[in-house]
Amino acid sequence: MTSFAQLLQQFDPDSPFIAPPNWLQGRTVFGGLSAALSLQAVLRECPTGYPPFKSAQVSFIGPVTQAQTFEASVLRQGRSVTSVAVDCMSGDDLALRTTLLFAQPRASKITHDSWGKPLVGGPSRYPTLALDRNVAPACAYNFEMRAAGGSLPVSGAESPELLMWVRHLDAQGVDPAVALIALADSLPPAAMTCFTEPAAISSASWMIDLPQPAVVGEWFLISSFSQQALEGYSLQDMEIWDEGGRRVLWARQTVAIFT
Template identity: 30%
Template sequence: MSVADLIDPIGNSDGAVTLLNAENWMQGRTLYGGASALLAYTHAIRKFTDLPPLRAAQIGFVAPVGADFELRSEIVRQGRNVTQLRSEVISDGKIALTAVWVFGTSRDPNAVYPSAPIGEGPGLPGASPAVDSRHPPSFVSNNFDVHYTADRQDAGKPVIRRWVRLKEPSNTDPISELVLMGDTLPPSAMRVMQRRGPLSSINWSFNVLDTEPVTRDGWWLVETASDHADQGYSSERLRLWNADGKQMLSGIQAVAIFG
């Protein structure tokens, strides 16, 4: 199931949706978080077509999202420059995902401070070997090429950085691809867990740093890094760069750690 096939059933009005071959994007009992977020984002921009570029989002992963659900979106506030829009994915009559999208027009900058370039540490995309995980989630093995970076981290350090690209080009707008790709990696706290156990993303907030993101050969550099893990939770930073080391996305996520 390609990205185009995934979002093809999404219309421009609120209502029920059924995905065909949704199992290709499943992560356990639910759609992979980036895919769920993309469904909500796609509904928002198809229902409201005259929006400025996406600048930020706050997404809550409330409950599992399967192949059958309802979508609804509404404008919360539309100002001179910024429009805030809320989307919800409804499963079995209850909210399964809730998202607030922030769209904003460009203005003459009163502050300019570019994000730091990533440097040469990760190496060239695709130059390092593919990740040799024995049991990758099915949505990863079905849809993504994932390669190690040249600067592989020590096993005891809660940082995961990988080169990632779609196996099949998405043929969507670039922002949609960022929404899909930004949550690809597992939480980095798994690298410092004392016992094996499941992890679950609770939310994901991100800022879009470049509203016209481009990369080479489909490769993006994705990173998760735990700032703090204790009492069954981890606070994770999620970042994404293009193949030339320019940062495209900056985010944070709360993760539940079980076991």
């Protein structure tokens, strides 16, 4: 089993990359890994002076079934904001297209935060979730998960919400933004809580924003809620907090549902 830290040590943006079996999600590579490697490819190649990673727009074009290559191009480099596009190729086919935004923090008199962290205990208050091998893909076993509320996947729930403390089993030495992107996609889509039996799903798009530059952490509380499921697609909101109660990521994802 190749850990996340080991995988990042082996990753070379200039060479074709083949994901280990424990990072697969069905017939494709775990989407959170492909997105994280897109960011890692830029961080490895970018000149010094890039601002901190701020946001990303990820389009999942097709499944990753062959060796991956990552092609990055700077769209614009301003005084405080830099935009970079990354195409992730699966063999000769485009699999993932990501636009990454790097932005320098700036002083402002306008500050507000209208979202509150869920009222749950810390990760030590909850037992480790035993993953169901009939439901969980191989990539899920790279994380430790502890349910703190909400519902569980394939439980026939009425409320499509997941609420879990999650941590990497090994992200030692990994850039905190890269680790956070991979961890943010660790949970199954929230709509899967409504399933009564396993069925296929596929992410179509993913929008990610970081309120402030990512910092190293261990446990993160992930809240994922499907706002609507209609005509075979679910639109879900995702938020992540660190152990200190600080929101570190907000995201929205469109997921195709094959049931």
